[in-house]
Amino acid sequence: MAARGGKSLRRRMVQGLVAYAVLVSIAVYAYGWIINERAEQLVWTSLLEAEFNHIEGRQALSAGERWADTETMLLFGDEPGSPLPAALEGMAPGLHDEVVFDGKEWAVLIREIDGQPWALALDIGDFERHEAYVAASVLGAMLVMVVLLGLAIGWGVDRLMRPMRLFAQAIAGLRPDRSGERIELPPDASAELAVIADALNDYIARNELYVQRERVFIDSMSHELRTPIAVIGGAAELAGAQPGVPEGARQQIARISRTGREIERLIALLLVLAKDPGRLAQASDRIDLAQLLPEIIDDHLPMAREKGLVLALGTLPPCEIVAPLPVVQAAIGNLLRNAIENSDSGRIDIRVEAGAVVIEDPGHGMTPEEISAIYARMARGGGGRERGGIGLDLISRLCAHLGWTLAIASRPGQGTTTRLDLSSARTGAGA
Numbered sequence: 001m002a003a004r005g006g007k008s009l010r011r012r013m014v015q016g017l018v019a020y021a022v023l024v025s026i027a028v029y030a031y032g033w034i035i036n037e038r039a040e041q042l043v044w045t046s047l048l049e050a051e052f053n054h055i056e057g058r059q060a061l062s063a064g065e066r067w068a069d070t071e072t073m074l075l076f077g078d079e080p081g082s083p084l085p086a087a088l089e090g091m092a093p094g095l096h097d098e099v100v101f102d103g104k105e106w107a108v109l110i111r112e113i114d115g116q117p118w119a120l121a122l123d124i125g126d127f128e129r130h131e132a133y134v135a136a137s138v139l140g141a142m143l144v145m146v147v148l149l150g151l152a153i154g155w156g157v158d159r160l161m162r163p164m165r166l167f168a169q170a171i172a173g174l175r176p177d178r179s180g181e182r183i184e185l186p187p188d189a190s191a192e193l194a195v196i197a198d199a200l201n202d203y204i205a206r207n208e209l210y211v212q213r214e215r216v217f218i219d220s221m222s223h224e225l226r227t228p229i230a231v232i233g234g235a236a237e238l239a240g241a242q243p244g245v246p247e248g249a250r251q252q253i254a255r256i257s258r259t260g261r262e263i264e265r266l267i268a269l270l271l272v273l274a275k276d277p278g279r280l281a282q283a284s285d286r287i288d289l290a291q292l293l294p295e296i297i298d299d300h301l302p303m304a305r306e307k308g309l310v311l312a313l314g315t316l317p318p319c320e321i322v323a324p325l326p327v328v329q330a331a332i333g334n335l336l337r338n339a340i341e342n343s344d345s346g347r348i349d350i351r352v353e354a355g356a357v358v359i360e361d362p363g364h365g366m367t368p369e370e371i372s373a374i375y376a377r378m379a380r381g382g383g384g385r386e387r388g389g390i391g392l393d394l395i396s397r398l399c400a401h402l403g404w405t406l407a408i409a410s411r412p413g414q415g416t417t418t419r420l421d422l423s424s425a426r427t428g429a430g431a
Helices: 009-061 125-172 191-241 247-275 277-283 289-306 325-341 368-379 392-402
Strands: 073-076 094-101 104-113 116-123 285-288 309-313 320-323 346-353 356-361 405-410 416-421 426-428
Touching (some): 009 104, 009 116, 191 247, 285 289, 320 325, 325 346, 325 356, 325 392, 392 405
Antiparallel strands (some): 073 116, 094 104, 285 320, 320 426, 346 356
16 A cells, blocks of 8 residues: 655744744744834823923923924924924824825824914834834844744754654665564664664564464465365275276366366466465466357356356457466456356356457346445455455466456346456467
8 A cells, every 4th residue: 555645843843833923023023013013102192291380381481482493393383373294283192103195204292272272293214214214123023033943953963864764765765575674773862762663663573473373384285185185086086097997086076186286286386376376477378268168167067056056158259368377267267256256146247358368247246335345355355255256366366466357247136247357368369
């Protein structure tokens, strides 16, 4: 099964930490801007209030004295008939920051004196320009800090992830055909990785013992199976050589002898499948399906007759394939036996279509959910022995190693159609 793609842990950690740094920087900058604006308003209010109080105090001492404007501070409303500038009209008493008139930016404090609005304006253009320069400098410094912090985070996370990356590479380098392999951790590995490595090495050691026991069992069974088959074959040959054996019995004895040889070859190939599946295709034969299918059907006739079934072989176009003969016999035989087991009466059709063997039975059929369950078991390498699953484990493994495909189509109560596509082993029609 292919691994699902996605972002690496290193990339996620770097992105998360950099995003956190950016958010903290934005929060600090926003908080500083708010505090600066608040402090600025307090400064303007305090300065202009003090100046207004000074003006009122001087006028109380000398009623005829008038305020003299400067380059940075202007007073409006102190002289009769001197209205406020249009930009200040209608403003409520209090401080108004960043008011623009006469092409400049002002901080204006409006106060009512003797029922008339007075306005004291302070030129803050230079201050605002300096403030903008400082804000841009701070923002630039923050951006540089975030970039440097991102580089530092990337370097730190890379150092942190290096042992894990080497650990993953060590796991990927393990080979099932090599015994005694163990995972070696780098010197800077963390204690958590050491625990994982110890557990995995323990699992590898136990799995090696299991594989060794399986191999011993397979070797033993190979010997134990070949011996009785050889005895059956030898006894059949001796029985067939006896004089006076009826022709019908002689044919059955020959059939026993042929089946014994086929089973012996099948056992040898299944052992290869269990030990070294890559060698399976090396033991291939040129097989004519038009000649092989009648033999397989003949072997299953007694089983079909017991259930009142008719095995109907359609017209067979010439079709040769290159594949291990016992494996092809076992695969087709399992599918045919499966069709017989799941049918009560009627006719089972067997035919060849474009290099595929198709078997249609009148059996009970299966729901889409049951077919999906069969495919799921085959994908996991366990066809099982459930309904519709006799020998499918074997067939699915053969399909995987020989490039065949098995398709199942069925509807409840309307039978099942199985299609074993051997086209990858086909050498051509009429060859």
